[in-house]
């Protein structure tokens with residue numbers, strides 16, 4: 001027996017900058033359950049569209065019609081776990097020995113990291129839960145220092161040994177927020193650690209790499225999976241909940257939370273651009289910055 005459904009227009013759906021709506025809300029007429037479908041493909045690969053729709057449905061189920069900080073943090077945690085599961089499953093299919101990433105290998109931790117606001121809240125909540133007051137003060141100072149150092153610099157300039165991620169323990173190459181690390185860090189991988197090291201640490205090789213505009217030699221599916229999950233979150237929260245899902249830069253977002261977590265949380269939940277001061281400027285005009293959060297890669301309409 002086929003399911004009878006009715007289309008349900010999201011009461012406050014917000015269109016994107018080009019006037020488009022990507023998601024469509026349906027209600028099963030028998031059970032009353034709501035679910036989301038894509039109005040049209042966002043990605044060229046169908047499996048990515050399915051993942052995107054799954055992430056958008058998870059977001060709608062977890063937020064239950066009303067976004068709160070706790071629910072948004074839970075949603076980000078769920079997206080982080082799902083991205084890791086998918087990435088690990090996909091990486092397991094790579095030919096043995098081809099993926100070069102190892103614990104302590106940190107060449108990809110010296111660049112701008114793109115995140116969404118829910119990831120920012122989840123990382124901050126993780127810090128509040130796991131660090132002492134003294135550790136939080138020290139971390140806030142460290143983040144402020146790196147924020148000032150990188151402020152206004154193009155992302156190409158921040159791809160440099162001089163600009164480590166705020167959460168990298170440089171001596172050991174360890175990520176200090178591994179359990180709560182951003183979605184993009186979970187999809188990132190390399191097929192050639194030597195290439196990663198050379199292009200980060202040798203100025204001539206770095207210049208050639210940046211000039212080429214090419215990506216690194218990576219297994220693309222985990223990165224595409226992260227893009228799809230991130231896009232599902234971005235579309236669900238912006239279109240159905242009218243929340244600002246503009247991509248953020250990790251250090252700037254953490255600095256904004258360390259200097260005013262409560263107003264940032266309540267402004268963002270009220271639909272305001274709580275992080276606007278951190279996303280004005282070159283970083284957000286940068287296509288690579290938007291791509292890392294999964295808002296590009298749309299097939300032609």
Ligand code: SF4
Nearest residue numbers: 109165167168175185
């Ligand atoms: S959050 Fe962790 S994994 Fe991601 S760039 Fe920073 S140190 Fe590296």
